[in-house]
Amino acid sequence: ITSRNPTTNQPTMMTTGPEEDLPTLIARQDHLNILRYIRAHKLREPRTVVTHGELLLGVISDDETKNDNDDDDDGPSVTIPRRQRGIGNAERLAALEQICVASLDLGNLPLAEACLDAIQAGTSSNSLVSKESSRYRKLLGMCLEASGDYDGASAVYDRLLQDNPSNGYASKRKYCILAAQPGKETEAMQALNDYLSKHSGDIAAWNKMAEACLATSDFQGAAYCYEEVILGCPLDSSIHAKLGEVYCTAGGMANAKLARKHLAQAVQLDPNNLRAWYGLIAAAEGYLEEVERLSGKGRKEAEEEGVEVAKELIKFGGEKLMQVYKGTDMMNIVERMLKQSSELL
Numbered sequence: 001i002t003s004r005n006p007t008t009n010q011p012t013m014m015t016t017g018p019e020e021d022l023p024t025l026i027a028r029q030d031h032l033n034i035l036r037y038i039r040a041h042k043l044r045e046p047r048t049v050v051t052h053g054e055l056l057l058g059v060i061s062d063d064e065t066k067n068d069n070d071d072d073d074d075g076p077s078v079t080i081p082r083r084q085r086g087i088g089n090a091e092r093l094a095a096l097e098q099i100c101v102a103s104l105d106l107g108n109l110p111l112a113e114a115c116l117d118a119i120q121a122g123t124s125s126n127s128l129v130s131k132e133s134s135r136y137r138k139l140l141g142m143c144l145e146a147s148g149d150y151d152g153a154s155a156v157y158d159r160l161l162q163d164n165p166s167n168g169y170a171s172k173r174k175y176c177i178l179a180a181q182p183g184k185e186t187e188a189m190q191a192l193n194d195y196l197s198k199h200s201g202d203i204a205a206w207n208k209m210a211e212a213c214l215a216t217s218d219f220q221g222a223a224y225c226y227e228e229v230i231l232g233c234p235l236d237s238s239i240h241a242k243l244g245e246v247y248c249t250a251g252g253m254a255n256a257k258l259a260r261k262h263l264a265q266a267v268q269l270d271p272n273n274l275r276a277w278y279g280l281i282a283a284a285e286g287y288l289e290e291v292e293r294l295s296g297k298g299r300k301e302a303e304e305e306g307v308e309v310a311k312e313l314i315k316f317g318g319e320k321l322m323q324v325y326k327g328t329d330m331m332n333i334v335e336r337m338l339k340q341s342s343e344l345l
Contacts, residue, residue: 022048031056032087035095049102050111053095057081057118059111078114082121093119093128093135100139104146112143134160134167141173150177171195172205188212203232210242219250223258237270241279248283253290257306259283260313267320274324281317281338284310 022043025034031052038045053059060079080096087095100115116139119128129136137156144153154177160170175195178188189212196205210225226243233239244263247255260283266276287310318338325334 026052029055032091032095035098039094039098044105046102046105049098050106050108053099053102054111056087056095057092057099059114078110080114080118082118089128096128097135097139101142104142107146109143109146112139112146116140116143134163138169141170145173145177145180150181153177166198168195168199168202171198185212185215189216200228201232203229206232210246214246219246222246223250223255235269237266237273237276240266240269241273241276244276244283245279248279248286251286251290253287253294256283256287256290260287260306260310264313267317271320274321277317277320281314281321284313284317 020033020037022034022037022045025037026048029052034052035049035056037043038049058081060081062077096115096119100112100119103109103111103115116136119136119139120131121127131137137160141153141156141160144150144156154174157170157174157177160167161174164170171191172195175188175191178184178191189209192205192209192212196202196209199205206225206228210222210229213219213221213225223243223246226239226246229239230236230243240262244259244261244266247259247262260280263276263280263283266273267280270276287306291307321334321338322331325331
């Protein structure tokens with residue numbers, strides 16, 4: 001793409017792709033570089049991908065060609081021309097893959113299947129990729145999932161795992177298949193556990209496992225999972241708050257201390273995290289209640305160690321919440337709640 005220098009009136013090369021921002025590319029209707037930008041920056045913009053991908057590849061839908069008298073009820077059909085001027089095979093394959101995934105994200109299965117067919121158009125010798133390639137089989141498995149053929153999709157992923165047992169993508173999709181089916185929660189947890197045993201650095205998977213543990217009231221398991229998540233994102237206030245809540249719910253003196261620590265960290269990282277402020281007050285109250293259950297030497301040690309700290313945290317958290325809700329309809333409710341907390345002081 002070229003433009004003219006306003007001073008010399010000589011043609012100059014324009015910089016396109018990831019170096020320019022997405023609104024600029026969209027305003028210029030640069031379909032190819034819009035897709036490149038979204039791929040390079042790993043954005044989830046399925047509607048933008050489908051809109052500009054269809055224009056780039058010249059996608060033809062039967063909505064554009066069907067007559068009013070056409071009684072064909074077989075569902076919408078989509079046609080993708082085999083060649084586009086100025087687009088090489090590598091760029092065309094990348095675009096088809098990207099549009100296929102984006103269309104599945106939008107629930108547009110006919111377009112996804114058309115992309116899959118376009119990848120395999122022609123003979124086995126001149127198709128973009130082989131049917132046995134992992135790139136094609138990944139997309140095939142996702143299309144089967146979207147159509148509800150879980151057995152077929154699972155068979156595709158099983159073959160991928162046979163070819164490469166460390167294929168994390170296939171392992172994750174097998175978990176997703178089980179998680180999508182009611183009554184298979186236990187199998188889904190086992191599949192996710194198997195995945196984590198081989199891919200322990202996947203923070204999102206640990207977060208999913210924590211949610212699964214909470215669904216079964218396994219608070220110690222959930223705490224372990226959130227600890228792994230914090231290793232990957234130690235400055236995330238919401239994760240510290242969730243972990244503190246889990247420890248607080250689990251109960252016990254040791255867990256009460258850990259709950260207080262993580263909730264204090266959460267409000268330090270994000271002073272506007274109201275959930276963490278409420279949790280900090282609750283954790284401090286829980287600590288005081290645990291101390292009340294102790295007797296003798298154990299109680300004396302606990303009182304020396306953190307009772308005053310817990311009381312100060314309740315006061316400090318209460319003052320913060322009163323400032324936030326001052327002059328609002330919630331003021332009276334929060335005030336009554338904090339009055340109950342102050343009775344422990």
